[in-house]
Every structure is written in C-alpha cells, then in structure tokens.
Amino acid sequence: MTFPEALEQKKSAIDRLIEEHLRKEEGYASLLIEAVNYSLRVGGKRIRPILLTEANRLFAGEVMPEAGTLAVALEMIHTYSLVHDDLPAMDNDALRRGHPTTHAKYGEAMGILAGDALLNEAVEVAFSAVLSAEDNERTCKAAAMLFNKAGIGGMVGGQSADVLAEKRNEFIEEEKLNFIYENKTQALIEASVMCGAMLAPKASKEDVRALGRAASCIGMAFQIRDDILDVTGDEKSLGKPIGSDERNGKSTYVTFAGEEGAKKRIRELTDEACGIVSRYTGEDDFLIELFRFLAIRDI
Numbered sequence: 162m163t164f165p166e167a168l169e170q171k172k173s174a175i176d177r178l179i180e181e182h183l184r185k186e187e188g189y190a191s192l193l194i195e196a197v198n199y200s201l202r203v204g205g206k207r208i209r210p211i212l213l214t215e216a217n218r219l220f221a222g223e224v225m226p227e228a229g230t231l232a233v234a235l236e237m238i239h240t241y242s243l244v245h246d247d248l249p250a251m252d253n254d255a256l257r258r259g260h261p262t263t264h265a266k267y268g269e270a271m272g273i274l275a276g277d278a279l280l281n282e283a284v285e286v287a288f289s290a291v292l293s294a295e296d297n298e299r300t301c302k303a304a305a306m307l308f309n310k311a312g313i314g315g316m317v318g319g320q321s322a323d324v325l326a327e328k329r330n331e332f333i334e335e336e337k338l339n340f341i342y343e344n345k346t347q348a349l350i351e352a353s354v355m356c357g358a359m360l361a362p363k364a365s366k367e368d369v370r371a372l373g374r375a376a377s378c379i380g381m382a383f384q385i386r387d388d389i390l391d392v393t394g395d396e397k398s399l400g401k402p403i404g405s406d407e408r409n410g411k412s413t414y415v416t417f418a419g420e421e422g423a424k425k426r427i428r429e430l431t432d433e434a435c436g437i438v439s440r441y442t443g444e445d446d447f448l449i450e451l452f453r454f455l456a457i458r459d460i
C-alpha cells in the first residue's frame with residue numbers, strides 16, 4: 162500500500178469512530194447538534210487522532226480501544242479550537258477547509274455554543290474511555306495529560322498570548338513567538354503522540370518522553386509550515402484565503418527567518434523527530450512517512 166492510500170485508510174477509520182460518537186439531530190437542541198456535527202464532519206486531515214493511534218500501535222501492536230476513543234475526544238478538542246478561532250472576536254474567518262465556518266453557517270451564538278458543546282463532548286468521551294478501559298488509572302493519566310496540554314498551560318494559553326498581541330498590534334519578539342507556537346499548536350500535537358504512547362503498558366516513562374520530544378519537533382514544524390503556506394499556499398487546496406498574517410501585520414517564523422530559513426528549520430526538526438522514532442520502528446514506518454509528509458504538506 163502506498164503512503165497516500167495508508168493515510169486515507171487511517172483517516173477513514175478515524176471518521177468512522179467519530180461518526181459513532183455523534184448525536185442525533187433532534188429535540189430543542191437540534192440546531193446546536195447540527196452545528197456540532199457539521200463542524201466535525203466538514204473535513205479536516207485528522208492528523209492528531211492519527212498521531213495518537215499510530216503512537217499507540219507502535220507500543221501496543223494494534224490500536225487499543227481506549228486509544229481510539231481518546232482520539233475522538235482529541236479531534237473534538239481540536240475542532241472546538243478551530244470553531245472558536247474563526248469567531249468574529251478572534252480571526253473572524255468565514256471560510257475553512259473550503260466550506261463556511263460554523264458561525265458563518267449557523268450564526269455567532271451557535272458558533273460559540275458549538276465550540277462549548279464540543280469541549281464538553283470531549284470530556285464525556287474521555288470519561289467513557291477511562292471507565293471502559295482495562296487499566297482505568299493508566300487511561301485516566303493519559304486523558305488528564307491531554308486536557309492539561311489543551312488548556313491554559315498549552316493550547317488555550319498560547320492562543321490567549323497570540324490574540325492579545327494581535328489586538329494590541331504588538332510586535333512579537335522571537336521569545337514570545339516561540340511561547341505562542343509551543344503552546345497554541347505544538348502542545349496538542351505533543352499530547353496526541355504522548356497520549357497514544359502512555360496508554361500502552363509496554364511504553365516506559367523514557368519512551369513516552371522520547372516520543373514527546375519527537376512530537377514537539379513535529380508540532381513546531383507543523384506551525385512553521387502553516388506560516389509558509391500562508392505566504393505561498395494555494396487558496397483552492399487550502400480551502401481558505403492566504404496572506405492573512407501579512408494583512409494583520411502578524412510576525413511569524415517566516416518574518417524572522419525568511420522562507421528558506423523556515424524550510425531549513427522544518428527539515429532540521431523533522432530529521433530530529435524521525436531520528437527518535439526510527440529507533441523504535443526502523444526507517445520505513447508509517448509514522449516516519451507521516452512526519453516527512455507533514456514537513457512538505459500543501460494542505
């Protein structure tokens with residue numbers, strides 16, 4: 162099987178798992194449920210849940226049921242973050258993945274509530290993973306780490322620094338830019354891989370730490386690639402307008418290092434991550450191919 166075929170197969174498996182956790186669009190909250198289901202179904206590469214399940218497979222041999230369930234919770238967290246990021250109070254974007262954003266389709270109030278509901282659904286789904294797991298404590302620790310990295314000490318904290326700097330029209334110095342990238346984007350990618358590893362009884366603390374380091378490299382490279390795509394990407398394949406960083410006067414890694422410098426940094430980070438993971442897998446593994454794909458992605 163080629164890498165694109167394997168990626169598509171894994172994405173479809175995640176899509177099926179997500180479908181199993183969607184609610185029926187009925188009752189007085191039906192419009193809210195429709196907005197939640199729309200947000201989860203409207204595309205998305207499913208990179209984070211794939212990272213979680215593949216890291217789990219690496220140590221467990223096959224994907225454990227609780228890894229699949231936590232992967233759904235993780236994608237719900239990621240989806241709520243995008244729904245809220247698109248709101249008028251933040252980026253005010255009407256288009257994502259080539260489709261109207263949730264608030265553009267359902268109105269601002271439903272956009273806010275759909276994000277709230279998704280985060281709450283993520284908690285419920287994570288609890289169900291903990292309760293049904295063979296090892297409740299191990300699963301609980303993995304879920305706690307996931308929510309920790311999605312919160313103030315991670316994604317939400319990074320987003321707050323980013324939003325504030327933009328509203329104040331601040332020049333972002335390199336140290337603060339690193340803080341924003343490490344938290345807004347990197348933290349959830351790190352959590353994805355660490356969570357998958359933590360669930361597997363065979364993974365030692367040292368293994369989880371090593372995989373976490375690989376994932377932090379990939380998370381940083383992912384954000385830098387995002388910066389490059391905002392300058393040189395194709396609007397049609399990205400499904401959203403490019404050039405927003407420059408229009409908003411936002412400094413990014415490309416501002417500091419230029420496009421070539423940014424590409425070089427991505428290569429260094431990807432090489433480090435692949436070096437770590439290849440100690441476990443050898444060179445021709447899906448995770449390694451995924452890391453290499455993310456470094457040059459156009460979408």
Ligand code: GRG
Pocket residue numbers: 204205206207208209241242243245246258316317320345346383384387460
């Ligand atoms: C609102 C709490 C809160 C957080 C928002 C994720 C985020 C934090 C903001 C999104 C801004 C952004 C475009 C960041 C760049 C990296 C990133 C997270 C891109 C989107 O992730 P993909 O490419 O999205 O995995 P898909 O559409 O494939 O799911």
